Amino acid sequence: MTTPASPVGRLAQAGTTPAATMLPPTLSDLAALDAAGMPSLFRLPPEVERLREEAREFARQVVRPRAEANDLAPAGDFDWAVIREGHRRDLLRLTIPAELGGRGAGVLGVAVVMEEIAAACPATALVFGASLLALSAVLFSADRRLQARFLPPFLSDDPVLACNAITEDEAGCDLLIPGNAAHVANPMTATRDGDHYILNGTKRFITNGQVAEWATVFATVTPPAPRDGRTVFIVGLDTPGITRSGIADKMGYRACLGTTLEFAGVAVPSENVVLGEGLGQGYLRVQSNQARSIVAAISTGVARGAFEIAASYARRRVQGGRPLIEHQFTARKLAEMTAKVDGARLLYLQAAYQADHLLPAPDYGPATAKLFADRAAIEVTEEAMSILGARGYCREYGIEKLVRDSFGARIYEGTPEVLALAIAGALARPELSADEAR
Amino acid sequence: MTLPETSAAPPAVAVAFRRAAAAAGADPAVAAIMREHALTLQFACSDPSFEFALRPDAGPGANPLADVPLAGSATAARGPRPPAGFPPAERPPASNAVPARPATPAGASGPAVLRFELPAAAAHALLLGQLTIPQAAVAGQLQVKGPVAQVRLLAGILPTLGACYGAALAAAASEGATLAEAR
Numbered sequence: 202m203t204t205p206a207s208p209v210g211r212l213a214q215a216g217t218t219p220a221a222t223m224l225p226p227t228l229s230d231l232a233a234l235d236a237a238g239m240p241s242l243f244r245l246p247p248e249v250e251r252l253r254e255e256a257r258e259f260a261r262q263v264v265r266p267r268a269e270a271n272d273l274a275p276a277g278d279f280d281w282a283v284i285r286e287g288h289r290r291d292l293l294r295l296t297i298p299a300e301l302g303g304r305g306a307g308v309l310g311v312a313v314v315m316e317e318i319a320a321a322c323p324a325t326a327l328v329f330g331a332s333l334l335a336l337s338a339v340l341f342s343a344d345r346r347l348q349a350r351f352l353p354p355f356l357s358d359d360p361v362l363a364c365n366a367i368t369e370d371e372a373g374c375d376l377l378i379p380g381n382a383a384h385v386a387n388p389m390t391a392t393r394d395g396d397h398y399i400l401n402g403t404k405r406f407i408t409n410g411q412v413a414e415w416a417t418v419f420a421t422v423t424p425p426a427p428r429d430g431r432t433v434f435i436v437g438l439d440t441p442g443i444t445r446s447g448i449a450d451k452m453g454y455r456a457c458l459g460t461t462l463e464f465a466g467v468a469v470p471s472e473n474v475v476l477g478e479g480l481g482q483g484y485l486r487v488q489s490n491q492a493r494s495i496v497a498a499i500s501t502g503v504a505r506g507a508f509e510i511a512a513s514y515a516r517r518r519v520q521g522g523r524p525l526i527e528h529q530f531t532a533r534k535l536a537e538m539t540a541k542v543d544g545a546r547l548l549y550l551q552a553a554y555q556a557d558h559l560l561p562a563p564d565y566g567p568a569t570a571k572l573f574a575d576r577a578a579i580e581v582t583e584e585a586m587s588i589l590g591a592r593g594y595c596r597e598y599g600i601e602k603l604v605r606d607s608f609g610a611r612i613y614e615g616t617p618e619v620l621a622l623a624i625a626g627a628l629a630r631p632e633l634s635a636d637e638a639r
Numbered sequence: 640m641t642l643p644e645t646s647a648a649p650p651a652v653a654v655a656f657r658r659a660a661a662a663a664g665a666d667p668a669v670a671a672i673m674r675e676h677a678l679t680l681q682f683a684c685s686d687p688s689f690e691f692a693l694r695p696d697a698g699p700g701a702n703p704l705a706d707v708p709l710a711g712s713a714t715a716a717r718g719p720r721p722p723a724g725f726p727p728a729e730r731p732p733a734s735n736a737v738p739a740r741p742a743t744p745a746g747a748s749g750p751a752v753l754r755f756e757l758p759a760a761a762a763h764a765l766l767l768g769q770l771t772i773p774q775a776a777v778a779g780q781l782q783v784k785g786p787v788a789q790v791r792l793l794a795g796i797l798p799t800l801g802a803c804y805g806a807a808l809a810a811a812a813s814e815g816a817t818l819a820e821a822r
Contacts, residue, residue, distance in 0.1 A: 307788050342773055483776075558786060561776055
């Protein structure tokens, strides 16, 4: 990776980037806010507070200084150095139980960590988040044999990544919407062949697909298993028949690689099935509702990162003899921005708490959190760009990167349309219905 | 997944669940796990509807058929009637802690730390090792309420509970337990 060339990059390396020196503490620091006389409804458990502090340090020392260079690098470049340092700080084994050598974090812990990293670079956050998502299948299965085979690499000193392969060449939302499975065109198939399954098909836009050691793969068993046949497999990506190709040249999130994975007659042992045949769609719902809380945290981080840059700039930039922040129009923008960041954070904290205390996690909370946070990220970054004017349109403050990044989370882990269906579906169920006639 | 039909009709199964829970709670290894992690379990079964709890040391001397207050029951949710003058005119500052459910001291009564809501047939299959908790959850057969991270501790509890259940099931069937007894 190249040395950051912009003023922000150079400042960040010296530890004096505007975003690193303003607003101490940031609004995500609930304990500090409480101590400062701004009590919060939420107080993070001590172990989550520690994770948040560690993640903030990692973001400040490692992620932010490299964010611009990684963003400007060619689409196929991957910064292993930042992943290596994150792994040294346990970020790739965050969710592995402590008794197995990990940090034992739940959804709340992961979400809080993701906000901190995403405030510096959401693409870097997603590299870690996507790997943790893939890992969740092995952990959730409670299958000791799977865990013994696929967790140890994450407990070693060298960093390894996993990826979660859902999206296909001709299907994205149909794979996420319950009941739409029948409409999936050319789904990836898994055909029983003795004590193996033979996988055929194409996965697209798979974060970490280019660099991962193994993948959590969703495929449809043929002939159909009970239910819709959707089944989860753990597949080593060095298995013969797998081709990694087609790295997406994305508008944002450029530090993580969205890759096409081609499966042509890939033999996967039957012991690599997670939970059992036909349980893939049910697992996907569990996984999505956990992941949506975490993606909401990433979007919150994007919005917060943009807000912090804009607020700092508005305090220093003088127009008409007064700092921008004293001008009513700018003050109004900043007020709306910080309210959106705070609102997004409260929603994701609530959703993550629910995911840690209900199994399966509910549809409603995570979907509303992600819907709100994704929109907040787009709106806040756009307002931040308007406050910085020409400087926001250029690369030097990192705002234009965050604007591009802000649109990413609106697509992955559920578009607004998919989320709306989940929310409306939950509202129609008796426990959330306000219908007096019930 | 079906309940045994003739050898142990549903009422007998309910009795067997409770006796198994009492026996497992008295098992030193199970009790140690539960005490170390301040863990208590409540199973709320449907079709037929009955409940049973697993707490450490709830073995000999304990009434295996006694119900305990449930986290989700109306009584537990409402709590006792508030005293006169409540709420006080001057209220203390709000507690802003994450509303985590306080851990119940091991062996104490009160809401269980983990509550499992599932059809009786699924509970039957779970204890006999024919179904795992993750499988039941993704199949829509089971809802767990409480700190989900603690569910993995059941790996050290379910085998003992299952063995106790198998024995209790046979005994209950031979005794011809009735639904009234189960209640």
